[in-house]
Amino acid sequence: MKRTVSVLTMLFALVALTGCDRFEPRGGKPLDPMPAHVPTTPQYTTPDEVVAALARAGMPCKVLRRRTGALDCEARISGTTVENRIQVLNPEEFSRDEVGDSIAAWRNSGTTLVAAGNWFIRVLPNDTPAYSIKVANAIDAVVLPPPYPLPDIPSTPVYATADALADALDKTDFCMDRERRSTRELLCGSRSPEKKSCDASWANHHALLLLHKDPAARDDYIRLLLSNDHTPAVIVTAANWTIQFCDSATARAKADALGGVLIHHNPTA
Known part of the structure; x- marks a missing residue:
């Protein structure tokens, strides 16, 4: 029997997000762990280090505004002005799963993120994955889209090439x-x-x-x-x-x- 999936229906409740980008414990609920395929490195202590990584990758990003542990910067990607909203959670204060829990809150709300180590970026416009992919490829991260439900996918056949x-x-x-x-x-x-x-x-x-x-x-x-x-x-x-x-x-x-x-x-x- 053929199985199909529609992106028009998301079987996930929206998570209430505050204006503050820092991680907030959610009433003692179990943490949503960091997805296993998110790289453990690079780790950064400030969002400015992420901006510097973007610049080294040939994607200079002009800082627009700052918040505690976060900043927004503007870059040009394929001729389009893109805003990168960068959040860094200091590993001395937050565990990997606490970072993952913060990431899960954004993803469950319908947001695509770029993530690695102890940081993540919301790339705006967010409804165009190509910009997130370019940012992720430039700074050794992965793209984490909203967790749309998928059908059961067979574990075989596996191919080597x-x-x-x-x-x-x-x-x-x-x-x-x-x-x-x-x-x-x-x-x-x-x-x-x-x-x-x-x-x-x-x-x-x-x-x-x-x-x-x-x-x-x-x-x-x-x-x-x-x-x-x-x-x-x-x-x-x-x-x-x-x-x-x-x-x-x-x-x-x-x-x-x-x-x-x-x-x-x-x-x-």
Whole structure:
């Protein structure tokens, strides 16, 4: 039975957030731990150190305002003015799980964050994941999207390389004209004619194959796609891989053939 998920319904209660960005204990409730795939480093003692890291990465950020343990700064990313709201929780005062609990409060409210070590950033505009991804890549962090509910994802089959996944897809008479981007990512062309690629960066290809280091990283990647209204693809996933397809009917057929599940924006598609 095919299972789908819609981003229009979030099964999480909104968390009340105050104007203060510092961590506040929540009435003795158990802490939401830091996601395991968030890097433990780099750690910083002040938000200015994060600004300096951005500058070293070629992303200078002009400070706009300051708060205790936090600041907001403005940068240019791909020609767009982006505001980075940086929060640093001193590791001498806050445990990793307390940092994770603060991160969870923001994520549960529908916010995408960039995080590593003992700090996180809200990148505005927040509804465009591409800016958060660029910031995260620049300063050795990960992107944590809102925790949209996902279907049960099979733990097999596992593939060692994107080419191995492409070989499996090729057995269903689909993957040709491969463009390898890395051992973990490649594009596939279709053996059947299609009008055009569904993403300009795909050229004449019709599927994007990607391997992930662990289930948490895979799930956050899927959630990032779901948070982006401009994602033009349907997702098939299992184990350590995702494939984005242009066409819903093709995705359904390949999900069955590969033992994956189908995830898309429109549950009626």
